[in-house]
Amino acid sequence: MRETLPTLKEIAKRLDVSASTVSRALVDNPRIGLGTRLKVQKMAEELGYERNTQAVNFKLKRTNIIGVIVPYVREEFFSDAICGIEEVASQHNYTILFGQSYDDVNNEMRLIEIVKKKRVDGLIISLSKSTSSTSHIDALSRFNIPVVYFDRVPEAGPVNKVYCDVYSGMCQIVTKLVSNGITRIALINGPGMLTASKDRLNGYVECMENFKLKVDMRMVSETDFSVESTHGAMRSIMNVKVPPQAVISVNDYVHMDAVQYARSHKIKVNNEVIFVSLSNLPITSYTIHPPLIALKQHPHKQGAMAMNMLLQIFEDKLKSGGNLEKPRVQVISPTLVQCNDSKAENSTVFKHAS
Amino acid sequence: MRETLPTLKEIAKRLDVSASTVSRALVDNPRIGLGTRLKVQKMAEELGYERNTQAVNFKLKRTNIIGVIVPYVREEFFSDAICGIEEVASQHNYTILFGQSYDDVNNEMRLIEIVKKKRVDGLIISLSKSTSSTSHIDALSRFNIPVVYFDRVPEAGPVNKVYCDVYSGMCQIVTKLVSNGITRIALINGPGMLTASKDRLNGYVECMENFKLKVDMRMVSETDFSVESTHGAMRSIMNVKVPPQAVISVNDYVHMDAVQYARSHKIKVNNEVIFVSLSNLPITSYTIHPPLIALKQHPHKQGAMAMNMLLQIFEDKLKSGGNLEKPRVQVISPTLVQCNDSKAENSTVFKHAS
DNA sequence: TTGTAGGCGTTATCAT
DNA sequence: ATGATAACGCCTACAA
Numbered sequence A, B: 001m002r003e004t005l006p007t008l009k010e011i012a013k014r015l016d017v018s019a020s021t022v023s024r025a026l027v028d029n030p031r032i033g034l035g036t037r038l039k040v041q042k043m044a045e046e047l048g049y050e051r052n053t054q055a056v057n058f059k060l061k062r063t064n065i066i067g068v069i070v071p072y073v074r075e076e077f078f079s080d081a082i083c084g085i086e087e088v089a090s091q092h093n094y095t096i097l098f099g100q101s102y103d104d105v106n107n108e109m110r111l112i113e114i115v116k117k118k119r120v121d122g123l124i125i126s127l128s129k130s131t132s133s134t135s136h137i138d139a140l141s142r143f144n145i146p147v148v149y150f151d152r153v154p155e156a157g158p159v160n161k162v163y164c165d166v167y168s169g170m171c172q173i174v175t176k177l178v179s180n181g182i183t184r185i186a187l188i189n190g191p192g193m194l195t196a197s198k199d200r201l202n203g204y205v206e207c208m209e210n211f212k213l214k215v216d217m218r219m220v221s222e223t224d225f226s227v228e229s230t231h232g233a234m235r236s237i238m239n240v241k242v243p244p245q246a247v248i249s250v251n252d253y254v255h256m257d258a259v260q261y262a263r264s265h266k267i268k269v270n271n272e273v274i275f276v277s278l279s280n281l282p283i284t285s286y287t288i289h290p291p292l293i294a295l296k297q298h299p300h301k302q303g304a305m306a307m308n309m310l311l312q313i314f315e316d317k318l319k320s321g322g323n324l325e326k327p328r329v330q331v332i333s334p335t336l337v338q339c340n341d342s343k344a345e346n347s348t349v350f351k352h353a354s
Numbered sequence C: 001t002t003g004t005a006g007g008c009g010t011t012a013t014c015a016t
Numbered sequence D: 001a002t003g004a005t006a007a008c009g010c011c012t013a014c015a016a
Helices: A008-015 A019-026 A034-047 A053-059 A076-091 A105-117 A135-143 A166-178 A195-210 A227-238 A252-264 A282-286 A299-319 B008-015 B019-026 B034-047 B053-059 B076-091 B105-117 B135-143 B166-178 B195-210 B227-238 B252-264 B282-286 B299-319
Strands: A065-070 A095-100 A122-125 A147-150 A160-164 A185-189 A220-222 A246-249 A274-277 A293-296 A329-332 A335-338 B065-070 B095-100 B122-125 B147-150 B160-164 B185-189 B220-222 B246-249 B274-277 B293-296 B329-332 B335-338
Touching: A008 A019, A008 A034, A019 A034, A053 B053, A065 A076, A065 A105, A076 A095, A076 A299, A076 B095, A095 A105, A095 B076, A095 B095, A105 A122, A105 A135, A122 A135, A122 A299, A135 A147, A147 A299, A160 A299, A166 A185, A166 A195, A166 A246, A166 A274, A166 A293, A166 A335, A185 A195, A185 A227, A195 A220, A220 A227, A227 A246, A227 A252, A246 A252, A252 A274, A252 A282, A282 B282, A299 A329, B008 B019, B008 B034, B019 B034, B065 B076, B065 B105, B076 B095, B076 B299, B095 B105, B105 B135, B122 B135, B122 B299, B135 B147, B147 B299, B160 B195, B160 B299, B166 B185, B166 B195, B166 B246, B166 B274, B166 B293, B166 B335, B185 B195, B185 B227, B195 B220, B220 B227, B227 B246, B227 B252, B246 B252, B252 B274, B252 B282, B299 B329
Parallel strands: A065 A095, A065 A122, A122 A147, A147 A160, A160 A329, A185 A220, A185 A246, A246 A274, A274 A293, B065 B095, B065 B122, B122 B147, B147 B160, B160 B329, B185 B220, B185 B246, B246 B274, B274 B293
Antiparallel strands: A293 A335, B293 B335
């Protein structure tokens, strides 16, 4: 019944050679005769031998597992990113151990403990929105576990990270709007603590100023990503006496909630007020009112890049025998896309190139 | 720099006892004195000892990894299911190795090879839509790797599976519609090959007949889940001379595409024609026209149940020392939910309880 | 109650 | 070019 896979020893016994010989033949070690190598490989083939990765990894003191921690896997952005990670990871025989922080530092800390316990070879993480310090993560470096941050990255410190240049994304958007005559622009930003939020705000402010437009901070609001919070943000924005012509939302979920607010307040979406989102997920195409302008943040690519960075770090660690390489940083540019909203009355069409 | 975790031997040396003693103390083996046990545990605590799971698993010839294969992780249904799996898995110290078949048997076969190579302890899988035979999966049982199917399960054969009772779901829906005076009901079903599709069709036909309603097969169509295919299905359905009053879609993505078709053909959605979906994902609440009736298929719960089933199988395998338990089957009932579509003109409201 | 010895499958370091 | 041996960290008969 129980069909058990042959081991290296089994091959050795049948061929009456030593285990080391077999091992060498199987990894194409040069210190072996061509004849025996072929003989061994043939036998391995016949027996359906498969190297026991568990044993190898154990021997080599590695796990070939990399930890991945994101706020929510159910968000398309992150599941996409995970796929990107998984794609390049599996090509290099790495396996993913993933966990969700549910945007809560405490969960994040628990997960860090787990990946440490599992002795992962490395960690790729996108911070929870409530994470203000990364000391729990820094602890990993003491155990020589390299960490790559992506998307939600810590602001400062010598860390490896890949993220999207939302500053430039913000500029692209504002430029596009302004060149279409839209100058009263509101922003629903993410929690001010997040680096990305600061970048967005800076991009917004500086780009506005470049156009000699005064920045009205009543047009800038924050959300903690919850529906209520977003609705609150909308309320404060729409209540200034000269309301905005455009509302930029920090992401598609916030965008959808903002649209929901607008509709329930009889605001003509994408007509009276133009809606813009800083990210661009496939689902929005099914929504009532998609954003007229959005930014692709390339989550899949970000994931792939993060994993590649980790692989690089592994390699360099082997070469340099140890430590102290300087942190790696990769920035990826978001891509501005125009959508159209068939449902909007007299949907605005953008003409001018940015 | 490199802080390396202490091993069992380290503790043994410091306490001047043997490794086996330490091992026993740490697993609360009864064959050890209370004093030494406490002493050992204290030292372990002090040193920050953490059992090397890799070594343990290697020794015990298990991996504590379970493979999970789904068509797409980006679909909320499956990412939800994976979370359910992950939740109970992590509670029992199991780790997930996931892969996506992208609804293609060939990928599925490749993934099966991989999980076999990784020597997973078990597999949870939701079949690709193009999988007609499960012989590639049956191969796993030869290596004593138990398999649990979920949601997209094979029709016949003695397999372990957990799935949603779409037959009854279909009945619930038809009953609800009929009791509200809607009798011309169309169905956009999934590929006929899938078990679930057959169940849906049976539920539809038999429930209609229970109500003495004649079944018009021109009102029944199939989609391969692609947009074009769904649009084609809609076309054929809406073109019969007396068109349906309701359209039931196999899932939310198909539903959204069906709505899209309807809108572009000036059909008043959820007014002239009522739209119903056989699943119920959060995203639909943001869509232009959510289904007025939907079924919760509880993906998270399905995932959790599948994982629990696997754990049961593991346990029983230990007890019975080996094989031949009869296959396990768990069926979960879908829950009918009513939504409302604020956007529909004169949106139909259902009054009668089913 | 505790220690000793052997082994899981593989690789690395010596020899030969 | 090949073999013998030890070791990775842990567990488990068996012995004491």
